[in-house]
Amino acid sequence: MKKGFVSNMERCIGCNACVIACKQYHGLEPEMKRRKVREMDENIVGQPVRAYLSASCQHCDEPACMKACPTGAYSKREDGVVLHNAEVCIGCRMCQWACPYEAPTFNPVTKKMDKCDFCRERIDAGEQPFCVAGCPMEALEMVDMDEINESDYVSEVKGFVDPSITGANLRVKLPAAVRQVRR
Amino acid sequence: MKKEHEITRRTFLKGSAAAGLLAGIGGATLSDFSKATARAEGETQEFFNACPRNCYDTCSIITTVQDGVIKHVRGNPNSTYTNGRLCVKGYNYPRRVYSPDRIKYPMRQSAKGSGQWEQITWDEAFTIIAEKILEIKNKYGNTLPICLNKYSGNFNVLTYGIEGMMSSIGHTTRCQGTPCWPAGIDSQNFDMGAILNADPESMLKSKMIIVWGANPAWCSVHSMHIIQKAKENGAKVVFIDPIMTASASKADQFIEIKSSTDGALALGMCRYILDHKLQDDAWMEENSIGHEEFVDYVKKNITVEWASEKTGVPVQVIENLAYEYATMEPASIWIGYGMQRHTNGGANVRCIDALAALCGNVGKMGAGANYAQLDSWLFNYAAMTGNGANTDNVEADRNININNFGADLLSLTDPPVEMLWVACRNPMGQDPETGVVRKAYESCDLVVTVDQFFNESCNMSDIVLPCCTIFETWGLHASYWHYWYHGNQPAIAQMYESKTDVEIAMGLSEKLNSLQAGSCTYPTDRTMEEWCAMEMTDGAKELFGFKDWKEIFEKGTAKVTGYEAAWSDGQFRTPSGKYEFYSEQAAAMGNHLLPVYREADETKTDEYNVRLITPHWKYGLHSQFQNLDWMQDIHNEPFVEIHPQMAKDRGIEDGDAVRVENEIGYLVVKAKLTQNVPRDEAVIYEAWYKDNPFNVNYVVKAIPADMGVFATGQPGVSFHDSFVSIKKA
Numbered sequence: 041m042k043k044g045f046v047s048n049m050e051r052c053i054g055c056n057a058c059v060i061a062c063k064q065y066h067g068l069e070p071e072m073k074r075r076k077v078r079e080m081d082e083n084i085v086g087q088p089v090r091a092y093l094s095a096s097c098q099h100c101d102e103p104a105c106m107k108a109c110p111t112g113a114y115s116k117r118e119d120g121v122v123l124h125n126a127e128v129c130i131g132c133r134m135c136q137w138a139c140p141y142e143a144p145t146f147n148p149v150t151k152k153m154d155k156c157d158f159c160r161e162r163i164d165a166g167e168q169p170f171c172v173a174g175c176p177m178e179a180l181e182m183v184d185m186d187e188i189n190e191s192d193y194v195s196e197v198k199g200f201v202d203p204s205i206t207g208a209n210l211r212v213k214l215p216a217a218v219r220q221v222r223r
Numbered sequence: 224m225k226k227e228h229e230i231t232r233r234t235f236l237k238g239s240a241a242a243g244l245l246a247g248i249g250g251a252t253l254s255d256f257s258k259a260t261a262r263a264e265g266e267t268q269e270f271f272n273a274c275p276r277n278c279y280d281t282c283s284i285i286t287t288v289q290d291g292v293i294k295h296v297r298g299n300p301n302s303t304y305t306n307g308r309l310c311v312k313g314y315n316y317p318r319r320v321y322s323p324d325r326i327k328y329p330m331r332q333s334a335k336g337s338g339q340w341e342q343i344t345w346d347e348a349f350t351i352i353a354e355k356i357l358e359i360k361n362k363y364g365n366t367l368p369i370c371l372n373k374y375s376g377n378f379n380v381l382t383y384g385i386e387g388m389m390s391s392i393g394h395t396t397r398c399q400g401t402p403c404w405p406a407g408i409d410s411q412n413f414d415m416g417a418i419l420n421a422d423p424e425s426m427l428k429s430k431m432i433i434v435w436g437a438n439p440a441w442c443s444v445h446s447m448h449i450i451q452k453a454k455e456n457g458a459k460v461v462f463i464d465p466i467m468t469a470s471a472s473k474a475d476q477f478i479e480i481k482s483s484t485d486g487a488l489a490l491g492m493c494r495y496i497l498d499h500k501l502q503d504d505a506w507m508e509e510n511s512i513g514h515e516e517f518v519d520y521v522k523k524n525i526t527v528e529w530a531s532e533k534t535g536v537p538v539q540v541i542e543n544l545a546y547e548y549a550t551m552e553p554a555s556i557w558i559g560y561g562m563q564r565h566t567n568g569g570a571n572v573r574c575i576d577a578l579a580a581l582c583g584n585v586g587k588m589g590a591g592a593n594y595a596q597l598d599s600w601l602f603n604y605a606a607m608t609g610n611g612a613n614t615d616n617v618e619a620d621r622n623i624n625i626n627n628f629g630a631d632l633l634s635l636t637d638p639p640v641e642m643l644w645v646a647c648r649n650p651m652g653q654d655p656e657t658g659v660v661r662k663a664y665e666s667c668d669l670v671v672t673v674d675q676f677f678n679e680s681c682n683m684s685d686i687v688l689p690c691c692t693i694f695e696t697w698g699l700h701a702s703y704w705h706y707w708y709h710g711n712q713p714a715i716a717q718m719y720e721s722k723t724d725v726e727i728a729m730g731l732s733e734k735l736n737s738l739q740a741g742s743c744t745y746p747t748d749r750t751m752e753e754w755c756a757m758e759m760t761d762g763a764k765e766l767f768g769f770k771d772w773k774e775i776f777e778k779g780t781a782k783v784t785g786y787e788a789a790w791s792d793g794q795f796r797t798p799s800g801k802y803e804f805y806s807e808q809a810a811a812m813g814n815h816l817l818p819v820y821r822e823a824d825e826t827k828t829d830e831y832n833v834r835l836i837t838p839h840w841k842y843g844l845h846s847q848f849q850n851l852d853w854m855q856d857i858h859n860e861p862f863v864e865i866h867p868q869m870a871k872d873r874g875i876e877d878g879d880a881v882r883v884e885n886e887i888g889y890l891v892v893k894a895k896l897t898q899n900v901p902r903d904e905a906v907i908y909e910a911w912y913k914d915n916p917f918n919v920n921y922v923v924k925a926i927p928a929d930m931g932v933f934a935t936g937q938p939g940v941s942f943h944d945s946f947v948s949i950k951k952a
Binding site: 050051053054055056057059060061063064065067070071073077082083088089090091092170173174175176177178215216218219220221222223 | 294309311313315316317444448468470472475477480481540852854856898899
């Protein structure tokens with residue numbers, strides 16, 4: 041069992057509903073985000089389209105945050121979920137700088153870091169993470185990386201971080217090409 | 224309902240007794256009192272709310288509340304349309320309710336636009352307003368100098384209390400019409416006798432879906448989900464639009480059309496269909512009148528080559544599209560509001576309607592020329608009803624065009640407008656010709672605005688009154704697209720000193736009568752719950768199988784059924800009872816009898832030669848939501864989308880400041896270069912950015928659309944027919 045996300049660019053409309061769904065569910069401060077939607081190169085599939093990639097913490101096999109943290113605030117569960125322990129965090133931001141995805145975010149109120157925990161209470165209770173459950177396009181999926189068919193997805197996306205650096209548990213479906221008639 | 228599992232135990236209450244008791248509002252509901260009163264600290268409750276924005280999707284929301292505070296919201300899975308998921312705007316509601324920017328108290332400004340505000344009490348506010356109303360009545364013998372500009376910022380049926388209050392004072396000046404969709408409404412009224420779209424969930428039954436001038440990814444995300452699902456199930460999805468939108472990016476095929484030429488494309492398709500005998504003669508014979516005349520018009524006047532020249536769409540593409548549309552049955556067309564915001568928008572919608580009817584693609588499951596509907600608005604409009612004091616010297620309200628509000632108001636002299644009441648609207652931000660609207664505001668002695676945030680209209684008001692959110696009151700809500708009917712209950716106590724529109728109406732009525740007995744007949748003694756109880760029609764209760772309206776809170780929502788296919792009974796609501804290719808009603812309103820091509824009245828000049836399209840923005844609905852700090856954290860800078868070729872010709876690079884200008888104004892905005900817009904047209908999304916002077920309506924002219932008067936009293940507005948120059952600033 042190794043938890044990961046699938047981000048389906050074929051369905052994603054770049055609306056940021058996942059970002060705000062997460063923010064309100066976890067009661068984050070206004071300037072905090074546990075997930076980001078990136079606007080990708082419009083020529084990603086040949087002819088121009090509007091393309092977006094939603095990504096949060098990738099719950100990497102080799103988490104850069106964990107290596108960089110001087111106080112041992114990060115841990116990795118058996119199911120792969122990377123957790124951050126605010127109790128021992130000193131808010132030094134080393135994890136934020138180390139993470140190629142800039143997944144850890146600074147909480148300006150507690151002066152500590154914050155990060156996607158895969159909605160651990162929800163998944164432990166058999167529910168979907170709120171971003172997955174809340175996406176109006178059903179463009180996000182929680183998957184068991186050991187079970188997926190790798191050929192259904194890509195792991196590298198032009199303009200996004202090379203996932204092999206940290207063993208990111210994110211797989212992506214690229215947008216489908218659109219037959220276009222332009223003036 | 225599926226129960227959520229979290230650290231805290233959640234108790235699902237059907238009603239809102241607990242919150243009501245805690246907050247001292249509302250009364251007993253269907254819910255179990257013992258359960259409510261036994262609620263332990265930290266325990267959560269859930270309530271049903273409904274998003275009241277002017278939106279296709281009008282979602283039923285489940286609100287989780289802990290200790291009287293909203294923790295989070297999610298979509299109500301009981302509505303198969305909302306599907307348990309909200310849009311980006313909907314997920315912002317917890318922040319909207321608790322935003323530090325919310326208007327908390329009645330406020331008075333020393334002079335419009337001065338920024339010199341002082342907090343006043345509700346009693347002071349009501350006194351100032353009531354004294355002005357009575358002064359007007361004494362001076363003129365009527366209340367026509369009071370103008371009401373109210374529309375769609377909140378579509379809870381109870382917000383119509385403001386109309387009810389005005390009607391209870393006497394006759395007033397009303398902003399009539401609708402900026403959104405009137406040209407298309409007229410078209411469908413002429414053709415079919417009403418607007419009546421098929422249940423959008425039926426698109427799953429379509430073999431082909433053509434989305435014509437709509438951007439559901441941003442403006443109706445739950446329909447976009449349905450379309451995407453249909454596509455993944457094998458339906459062919461085609462988007463026709465001048466812009467490669469986020470929606471069109473999901474299509475099988477995107478056809479870029481020259482703006483405002485949609486009717487030519489539809490007619491070109493009709494010609495191909497007729498030439499290849501793909502039309503449904505039997506359907507037309509049985510269900511329509513005037514088809515011979517229409518066929519004759521197309522054969523004599525239209526060629527595919529002509530259509531290609533008009534639209535910029537190659538002949539081969541038009542032919543293929545026509546062939547597929549006529550043969551992939553059932554095929555659904557979604558006619559967007561964007562494509563009718565032109566000087567020929569209504570005529571274009573009629574051409575598309577005719578295309579659907581020609582192929583018999585009307586009245587069948589998964590088919591239709593789908594635009595909008597109002598059949599599910601099963602309300603009594605009790606709050607809206609007012610029986611005037613009948614003490615004035617005029618017979619009727621005086622109507623002005625909501626789409627030319629500024630100029631129309633300024634033109635009134637007998638009597639002039641002295642007092643303006645604005646609710647559920649932001650004319651200073653959203654109306655075309657901002658400069659003229661400003662003058663209209665300045666011309667009024669007293670401008671009263673009811674709102675939640677200090678937007679451009681508040682800035683030009685004398686008195687601003689705070690209204691509460693849907694989470695703080697009762698309500699019933701319907702969509703003009705899907706067929707779900709929602710209940711809304713108070714999840715939390717009313718915030719600060721905010722009131723509902725009906726409470727404001729009642730408060731003002733009380734003050735008026737205390738100053739002059741009998742001067743306002745609006746009731747003053749009902750609770751919001753009692754008002755809400757009056758709104759659900761007996762027909763709705765019967766349809767839903769309810770004995771009591773509050774049974775809506777069993778699931779939060781109920782579906783108005785029977786519309787899986789629109790017009791399946793063949794009973795069109797036209798004078799002939801048939802589909803009318805040949806419409807005498809259209810002709811009586813100054814339009815052509817037939818769905819013919821109407822040339823656009825372009826205001827293009829040598830200097831101002833770039834068409835400016837001003838569509839809706841994904842992080843807001845008009846001037847709502849983009850101002851919230853959660854949205855600002857995602858995006859907070861307006862921009863103009865221009866094609867790299869257009870930019871190159873003007874020496875503009877990505878990120879440059881550009882000056883967008885025409886005869887009526889200008890704005891300076893950041894350039895975003897993208898190949899997703901036409902080479903010869905520019906796109907600026909309309910929105911209100913807090914603390915930013917940006918407003919695209921400084922360059923949008925109040926040009927009337929060709930239709931709208933028949934069904935809505937006033938023509939639509941051609942939002943996408945303004946032309947500008949674009950230069951590096």
